Amino acid sequence: MSFPIADWPDLPAALIAEVREFVRIDHQADDDAIDAFLRGAASLCEDFTGQMLIVRSVTDMLPAPHVWQKLKRLPVQSITSVEYVAANGTAAALAVEDYALDIDSDGIGWIRLHQSDGGSRIRVTYSAGLAMDWDELPAGLRQGIVRMAGYLYANRDGVDAGGPPSAVTALWRPHRRMRIA
Template sequence: MSFQPENLPAMPVELIQEVKGFLRLDHGEDDAAIAQMLSSAVHLCENFIGQMLIARPVSDRMPVRGEWQKLSKRPVQAITLVEAVAPDGAATVLPASAYAMDIDSDGSGWVKLHPVSNVTRIAVTYEAGLAADWATVPATLRHGAVRLAGYLYTHRDGETGNPPSAITALWRPHRRMRLA
């Protein structure tokens, strides 16, 4: 499972200020670069822990099967829409009686389509993420992202080296892994 950074909410000024405080910077000349590095750090965090940090809408397209199918992102907060997708890409909202849905205690979302004629693909729209906003992200995840953004900033000129292991130590308790 890989999270894509394109729908990540904008980095708030307060979070950029945390990175600047960590780096002991008192100017605003590099704020855009810091925001970009912070976005990269958050993206890496999400991929490391296997969960989305900030709740946001997600849409999965999947083939129709007569069994429960797991949604790709977590933790799922709510499943909001299930649509039948025609071969030409047109989507039609399915009535609630056409499918079942479930969200496990670990935040995994599931959808099962009841027998429906002429439906071969579905699109499921749902909300997934640990926190409603940056202020409510767990402190260890937030601090790890700030430290990683600081590391990326100080090594932006191509210096080699591994990020501090303290970052993964902060994130590891939140990590959700899939066993194959």
């Protein structure tokens, strides 16, 4: 359920420097490759933890029954719009009194229509993520991303040293959110 790597917010130079220091290189010639490996590592982290790292805007298309439905991404920070989408694809904003919203203590966003025609869909736009930027990311997640990017950099030529370091999993596991689909 990852975003395309190109959709990630810009990486700070300090994060690229952390990877350079971790893999013990003293030149900047591979910074573009390190940037790509960091983006890949961050995407793997999101997939492993089940949470978006950096707050970004998300849009979900959902069926429109008269029941509570979970939004797909975690942790939800805010729900910004709800639109009715007709079968022909036209969209119209729903009035606030037409639906109920909730963000529970686990960061799960919920929506329920008060009335439904049974055949329409709704488009929900919301913000989700753990931190506003890379510097606010929990230290364990950030260090795991740096280690994973370093592993990917060191093994970029296809030489596998036995799989990703177990330290990465140990750093990410406390933040893992399991969901039953």
